[in-house]
Amino acid sequence: MGWKEAKVYREEGCCGTLAIPFPFGTSSDCSLDESFLINCNNHNYDPPKPFLNPDSIEVLDISLDGLMKVAxxxxxxxxxxxxxxxxxxxxxxxxxxxxxxxxxxxxxxxxxxxxxxxxxxxxxxxxxxxxxxxxxxxxxxxxxxxxxxxxxxxxxxxxxxxxxxxxxxxxxxxxxxxxxxxxxxxxxxxxxxxxxxxxxxxxxxxxxxxxxxxWSVGNVTCQEARKNLSSYACQSIHGECKDSSNGVGYHCHCLKGFEGNPYLLDGCRGTTS
Structure with missing residues (x-):
């Protein structure tokens, strides 16, 4: 099964009260790779709390703008x-x-x-x-x-x-x-x-x-990432790539006039005026 078939069927999961947008996920089948895996299996909390795996740091919020809040x-x-x-x-x-x-x-x-x-x-x-x-x-x-x-x-x-x-x-x-x-x-x-x-x-x-x-995807620039479309994370045709400003890797963004999740094939949708 290829990257697209395996990864894009689920746009957003949740752990307790926190929405988990792709490329993050609560299982290996629903996350881009291990670095985006959220552990939601700690049964000491009700509702469950999300933790960064393997760091065991509580996640408070995840934004598709490339930001994450932790405790x-x-x-x-x-x-x-x-x-x-x-x-x-x-x-x-x-x-x-x-x-x-x-x-x-x-x-x-x-x-x-x-x-x-x-x-x-x-x-x-x-x-x-x-x-x-x-x-x-x-x-x-x-x-x-x-x-x-x-x-x-x-x-x-x-x-x-x-x-x-x-x-x-x-x-x-x-x-x-x-x-x-x-x-x-x-x-x-x-x-x-x-x-x-x-x-x-x-x-x-x-x-x-x-x-x-x-947070960012991969360890290469946008220019290098586009050379390998099978692993290129910016999947939406209405998305664009921007290099990370803090560390290596890149972010995906929806083009002006679109909103949603640029890491999914049909993730960026047109906005209405």
Whole structure:
């Protein structure tokens, strides 16, 4: 059975409440290849939750625009009044296939006594980014402002498939314990997080945040991909190919005046005015 016959009969599946558009699928028969396989077989959740296979990372949303949102943990630390660390948690994310979007995420730290760091690697290169968040009084902190006073944000490096967050403290919260006993740091989609002064106390009990990934097909450019039509993923006659801007591979898009799934033979359909 050829690629077209095996792969295009199912436009969209689902896992729990999440729609799974092709080239993703919940089985090898319904996904383009192993990298697009979504694991929906974890019976510990009702309704089921989708996870990236084999990374076991929860998928929150998939867009045919080449974006995917996944759940990521939050790094935290806590000190008592004497400056002794009570506990600490880490935030890390390691992906097998899809890079973390450098344009749709921000590294964020919420704390009045920290210099937060996010480290990642691209092949053999180690890269890092960081920001400083400082304040002596809750009166200095402004809701909605990540301006390095109680909250700071910075960009992350391009092309990362992993990151690890660390949140060292300057004075172990000894001057701010009364209103800021905890520190938090994480990579997050900016639209999904708005800073409030109450976040300095408990981050409103958030445990996970959404991180945006860039996904693409294959490991060649559009020009190279078109040379092998049997594996070329842009199947719709009303679709076009665009090279990935973050990592290797390409995306398929419907032409202007059409909408739908360009990875299917009849996936791009004309829009009505």
């Amino acid at each position: 990521s943990s939050i790094a935290s630390d806590c000190y008592d009044k004497s400056g002794s660390q009570v506990y600490a948690t880490v935030s890390d994310l390691t992906l097998s296939h899809f890079p973390i979007s450098s344009t749709r995420n921000k590294f964020t730290a919420v704390e009045c006594d920290t210099y937060a760091l996010v480290e990642g690697s691209e092949e053999w290169k180690q890269m890092s980014a960081g920001c400083v968040s400082w304040c002596d009084s809750i009166d200095c902190v402004v809701n909605g402002a990540c301006s390095r006073i109680g909250c700071c944000q910075t960009s992350i490096p391009k092309g990362l498939n992993d990151f690890l967050v660390d949140i060292p403290s300057f004075r172990h919260h000894t001057r701010v314990t009364s209103f800021n006993p905890y520190g938090y740091a994480f990579v997050v989609e900016p639209e999904a997080f708005e800073f409030w002064t109450s976040d300095l106390k408990d981050l409103r009990n958030k445990k996970i945040v959404p991180v945006v990934l860039d």
